[in-house]
Amino acid sequence: MTAPAERADAARNRLRILEAARRRLATDGFADLSLDAVAKEAGVGVGTVYRRFRNRAGLVYALIEDNETRFQESFARHCASDAPTAYDRLRVFLHGLAELVDDNRELLLLAESSGPAGRYRSAPFRRHHEQIAGLITELAPAADADYLADLLLMAFTPGLFDFQRTERGWEVDRIKRGLDTLIGGIGAVRPPEAG
Incomplete structure (x- = not known):
């Protein structure tokens, strides 16, 4: 129904x-x-x-969900063009997510302070986890995709992301380069030798 x-x-x-x-x-x-x-x-x-x-948290999450919809539409357009590899799709997804978090940093901080554990129960978080885990499975079938998706998503925790941008003074490009290093390591995962 x-x-x-x-x-x-x-x-x-x-x-x-x-x-x-x-x-x-x-x-x-x-x-x-x-x-x-x-x-x-x-x-x-x-x-x-x-x-x-x-309440205010509900309104904030609705704004975040609206921004999320725009992000997903942009990612879908990328995936529809030129049949990108799993590596490229994961990279584009994480870079886009970094930009989304940066553009909505204060909104995400407000949502996090309104309900700290709410992020992990939110539809966008679950969707991101599923998408990242799926791309990791495609990129490195021997990897623990669910665990690695959790680790990658930790990089987008609003408090940490804001600390890196404000206190450490890091540019978003630096964060993206770090994500690229992680993606490269994931792509290098090989199945354990039979033995």
Whole structure:
């Protein structure tokens, strides 16, 4: 049984609320994001925002999911062109994820502070893990793909990523080069010798 389609007015309200949240974030910053201000900006009742998103963390995760959808569409377009290898797809995926995390760093930090373990239960995290594990399995069938996917995703933990960018002053290109080194090591994994 499929889920019922979203009503047209509910879909419009959702888009209005997300756009209003983006405007409020640009004006007020992440620390001062309030559902009341978002509702006012969107021209909807505050109850509509609370029913739809429950709390600030729910709204933040909805914004993250919207950005995730755009990331996935871009990755799918890359995979559709020129039949890239598993190595190339994994590299493009991780580089794109680094850019996505960097572009949404404050939003992700806010989500992490609102519900620290929520990241690991979120649809984007599960999707990323599945995609990375699948690419690792294709690239290095003898590797423990699930474990390596967890390790690679640790690089995108919002607090660590922000620390590397702000405290250490690392550019995103440096992070990408480090990811390339890890991908190269994974690609070098060989099956154990029978014996």
